[in-house]
Amino acid sequence: MSASSSFSTAALEALETVLGPEKVLRNPGEPYDRDSSSYQAVPDCVVFPESTEDVQCVMMLANEHRFPVYPRGGGTGTSGGCIALGGGVVLSLERMNRLISIDTENLVAVVEPGVITQTVRDAAAAKGLFYPPDPAGMDASTIGGNVATNAGGPACVKYGVTRDYVLGLEAVTPTGAHIKAGVQTRKGVVGYDMAHLLCGSEGTLGIITQLTLKLIPLPAAHVGLAAVFPSMADAMRAVTAILTSGHLPSAMEFLDHKCLQLVGNELPFTVEGETAALLIVELDGVADQISREIEAVKAICTREGANRLMPGGTEEERERIWSVRRKTSTRIREHAPITISEDIAVPIGRIAPFIELVPDFEREFGLDIFCFGHAGDGNIHLIVTAPERSEKHRVDDGIRAIVQVVLEMGGTLSGEHGVGEAKKHLLPMELSPESIRLQCGIRRVFDPNGVLNPGKVFC
Amino acid sequence: MSASSSFSTAALEALETVLGPEKVLRNPGEPYDRDSSSYQAVPDCVVFPESTEDVQCVMMLANEHRFPVYPRGGGTGTSGGCIALGGGVVLSLERMNRLISIDTENLVAVVEPGVITQTVRDAAAAKGLFYPPDPAGMDASTIGGNVATNAGGPACVKYGVTRDYVLGLEAVTPTGAHIKAGVQTRKGVVGYDMAHLLCGSEGTLGIITQLTLKLIPLPAAHVGLAAVFPSMADAMRAVTAILTSGHLPSAMEFLDHKCLQLVGNELPFTVEGETAALLIVELDGVADQISREIEAVKAICTREGANRLMPGGTEEERERIWSVRRKTSTRIREHAPITISEDIAVPIGRIAPFIELVPDFEREFGLDIFCFGHAGDGNIHLIVTAPERSEKHRVDDGIRAIVQVVLEMGGTLSGEHGVGEAKKHLLPMELSPESIRLQCGIRRVFDPNGVLNPGKVFC
Structure with missing residues (x-):
């Protein structure tokens, strides 16, 4: 007990x-x-x-x-x-798992919070519709949890985050009142944006009991590409060039050279060079259109220095590319007994400069740091590892120094994982005392007795 | 004074x-x-x-x-x-009108609140980037006002509302504190969503002093189409069929038969029938792709009963189509001395049933009601007119009855115009006492002395 x-x-x-x-x-x-x-x-x-x-x-x-x-x-x-x-x-909320409707006329899904995210996606797809958010854990995460944490995923670069798909919700407030927030429609501007305030509040302002989610037409086809560049800077130049040439990929993921060393044996070629980086690009849409677009993306990658390309035209090829990306976390965890996973985000143009600083942090704090993540939106999964459990304080000091630099670059300490308990001590580095005071004030309006998820995030 | x-x-x-x-x-x-x-x-x-x-x-x-x-x-x-x-x-805020940067590397615009919306769009377009929100008044509205009211526009069906493009902001709170909210990055989940809470708060929670806006790649081409259907129900079947066939138009606008009667002389053909409706569809993207897509859209329109088509392949043809849409409001205002403009929204599938009810309201309250708006997102501009100023009470009674039906259909009393002073008396029809209590509580946290825009929206 x-x-x-x-x-x-x-x-x-x-x-x-x-x-x-x-x-x-x-x-x-x-x-x-x-x-x-x-x-x-x-x-x-x-x-x-x-x-x-x-x-x-x-x-x-x-x-x-x-x-x-x-x-x-x-x-x-x-x-x-x-x-x-x-x-x-x-x-x-596991028993509140009814998928109430996939409404093809109004392009919305109405669901209870305990439905598994992938179930929502599958049910929408079965009717020609698309619920885009694709957090890594979507086979096991619930849609309510995704909304409560405003979950991200690779598709964010094109489709935005979970919040962008929440039209309306019902919730129970910390004092037990039942409220409706937001709308059932595509638009609504009556009163404050209470639905989106609850979204990302990490279960501190209310318990979501029903969601109305926006669905969009299901893209007919997908095509992928993986490209190895001599350096992160080259890869990121390609990212910017792709985005400013009228292409909006449905995923743009990267692995830094340290990750590449761990999963390199999954690739159909040998990666040379101490600084190489892998870029994964995926497009979705109408088949003949994206097959032309991927050729343009390939040309941009080659122009910016890509020296190895891995096609992703077939389902099998795409699966092979994504399996490289997915195996990265596992390999890192096998590699070191202590791993702390951060998910900082920086403006897209600062990804390469940030990654170039990582060796300095490794030297200064005696750490191994692996970077991979979402190149199209600047969200970097940073796995900080130390060889011994006793070295935890070095990890903490290193993370604090990294977050300081991230914030100076105009970034944030969490792109999609949230604060919860893990990042509470870092939160005052990002938010001003006045901002925290206002947010604690909002929390007290909802929860005067402090009974809902107390101690989490702040206050 | x-x-x-x-x-x-x-x-x-x-x-x-x-x-x-x-x-x-x-x-x-x-x-x-x-x-x-x-x-x-x-x-x-x-x-x-x-x-x-x-x-x-x-x-x-x-x-x-x-x-x-x-x-x-x-x-x-x-x-x-x-x-x-x-x-x-x-x-x-007219003197705080600096366009600080259009950052092509990070795909963001940093602007002061007093910049005219169209100026932001033009500056982004000059660098191959796109700021999608397109409220009707964008030649004169400021970007700060758009954010404060979470402005909509025809492009919402594909691109979402103003809020979806606000990454971060700086604001002065009602007590004079300077706060930063949101992020400079594509993602961020640290603390409550303060940036989006201010967005749409209609100048009651703070005064925005700087904005970081998300930009996306500029679509290379546009193509349009206008189609006349025997009835709104036929037009709306086409809307649903288009959206569930993998097409995501950048605009889907409609005019009801009463609007068509006022602007019919702008069309290159005579509109027959007492219940006809006009649907305008626009696609944006890569030229050869959308010229194929518009053929598919045309085929859907014809299948669902469209009996007249107006092509919008050239810039001149598109301009002609949009001028029909734009002239609608002016003609209605010329038509009657008293006009009240409502902007209710209903779920997409309820647009046709709602419009079929309009003659009942006209009869019951002795009004003329014109409907046009955004078929793709259910946002209906409803212009209620009466022949004499002394008939204002009939207009008010009629609007209240209409809003009641809209809410029963799962709609909202304002899709994009906001509450301000005009819709304050209707707000308790949509929001529950508990929801209003929480929102007033939030307002008091920000504005304990009630000095910022007092009396507006609620409290």
Whole structure:
């Protein structure tokens, strides 16, 4: 049991009485004590609401008994956002997983928060429609969790982030009120943008109970390309040249030379040079159009110095390219006992200058740093590794120094993973005291008793 | 002079002392007493800040002397949002009009709020980049006003609304603090979405002093088409069929039969039938691709019943099509002495059913109602006219009845114009008391003394 002092037997019994015992798990363990970060804590109990009313009941009891509630989707977050660090109740949305409708006339999906992201994508695709956001964990993440963290993914360069697909939502506020926010339509400007305020609030302003998502026409075809460049600077010149020549790829991913060394054996050729970088470009749209466009992209890559090209015209070739990208994280984790995953973002034009600074950080703090990520939107997954667990302080110092430089470049400390618990200590480096004061003020308006996901993000 | 009791000579002198007299206009008149709505009020004075510091000084004095401040862009709003209804100070951002940079490497524009929207679009286009939002008044509206009201436009169906292009901003809060919100990058998830909360807040949460806007590659070519259908239902079937066949037009506009009667003489053929509707479709992208796509769109229109087609392949033909659309508002205003412009939105699939109900409202309330707008996103410009000024109450009753039906259809009372003063009385029809309570709470966090645009939207 957790050491929580704020959760009483009376509270547990009240939950069982109000919800029914089949919706309350006493003595929980895995997976409800963890997510995809390194944080772990066992909650006092887990509740499994099956309706908006159930969620309202939990929040009303939380205010009455003053116990903390931690909303949880698929548990794929990397920032510890859903961990019950103070003990209390984990509220799992896994049973609120109805896919209510894919509406081809209005081009929207109406879903409950517990639906798996890939399920939404598949259901839309089956009707010729497209839900573009594609976070890495989409086979296991829930759509509610994606919205709560405003999840990203490779498709962002063309299609934007999760928030861009949230038209409207229903939520239960921390005090147990049921609110509707946003619209069912493509547009709406009545009052403040409450739907998008909840989106990315990491489960601190409300618990989403229903979502209306924007869908768009499903692209008919895809084509890919991987290109090896002598350096990141060459690769990034190609990225800028592609984007300013009228092409808008549906993905533009990169691996730095250290990642390339780990996954190089997956490539059909040997990568030469100490500074080489891999760029993956994918286009979607009408088949004959994108097959012409990919030729133009190839020509740009060659002009900017690409010396090896890997075609991605067939499904098999595309899969081979993406498997190189996907294997990168795994290989890095096999490589070092301690790995900390950051997801900073810099303006696109600063990706190459930033990556050129990485060896300095490695030397100064005695670290191995691997960079890969989303070249088209500046979001760099930075995996900082140290050879020994005892070296954790060097990792922390190094990350702080890196974030400082990222912010000076006009960047942000998190492009898509969120703050949760993991980046809380870094947040004041990016946000001013006045901005934090206003945001804590907003949080208090929603949650006067501080019962929803307390301690996370800020306040 | 206004009857404001809250603006003193001492306040006026303090403004002149702090800003310098060249930035303060005593005894102002046109245009600072009006916008594009029917509201008018003369402010006590107008201030013309030239920097963020100037804006901060005004807000600090406003809190000290407790006078209201009404931020103003190009004065093109249709909801009275910038009118000094209680007297006080209009803060015009017209001198903060520097176009700081169009950054082709990072695909962003950095601008001050007073830059005219079309200037941003032209400057981006000159460098091969595209700022898509295209509100009707873009030749005169400011980019700051567009962001403050989250302006829409025909391009929304493909490209989304103004908010989708705001990456980050700087603002002065109602208490005079300078804050940065959002990011300079394509992605960022640190803290609440403060940038997008300010966007669409209609000048009630802060005064935007700088914007970082997302740009995208400029489409190389455009092609259009206008098609006359026997009825709105036929036209809307075509809209849905186009959107679910993999086409994403850059505009899909419609005129109902009453509008067609007013502008029919602009068309190269006679429109027959009492229920005809006009659909305008435009595609943008690579030339040979969209010229193939427009053929597919034509085929869909014909299949769904279009009996007259007007090609839009050349610049001249496109201009002719758009001039029909643009002349609609003018002709309606010439037609009746009293016109109230509403901009409701309904789910796309409800456009035709909604328009079929319009004759019932006309009969019941003795009104003439004209409908045109954005078929691709459900945003209907509804111009309600009455033959005599004394009939205004019938217009008000009719609008209330229409909004009730719109909300029952899952729509919203404003798709892009905003609430301002004009739609304040309707707002409680759409937002619940709890939602309004939370939003007023947010407003109080930002503006404890109620000095910024008081009385507008709500609270």
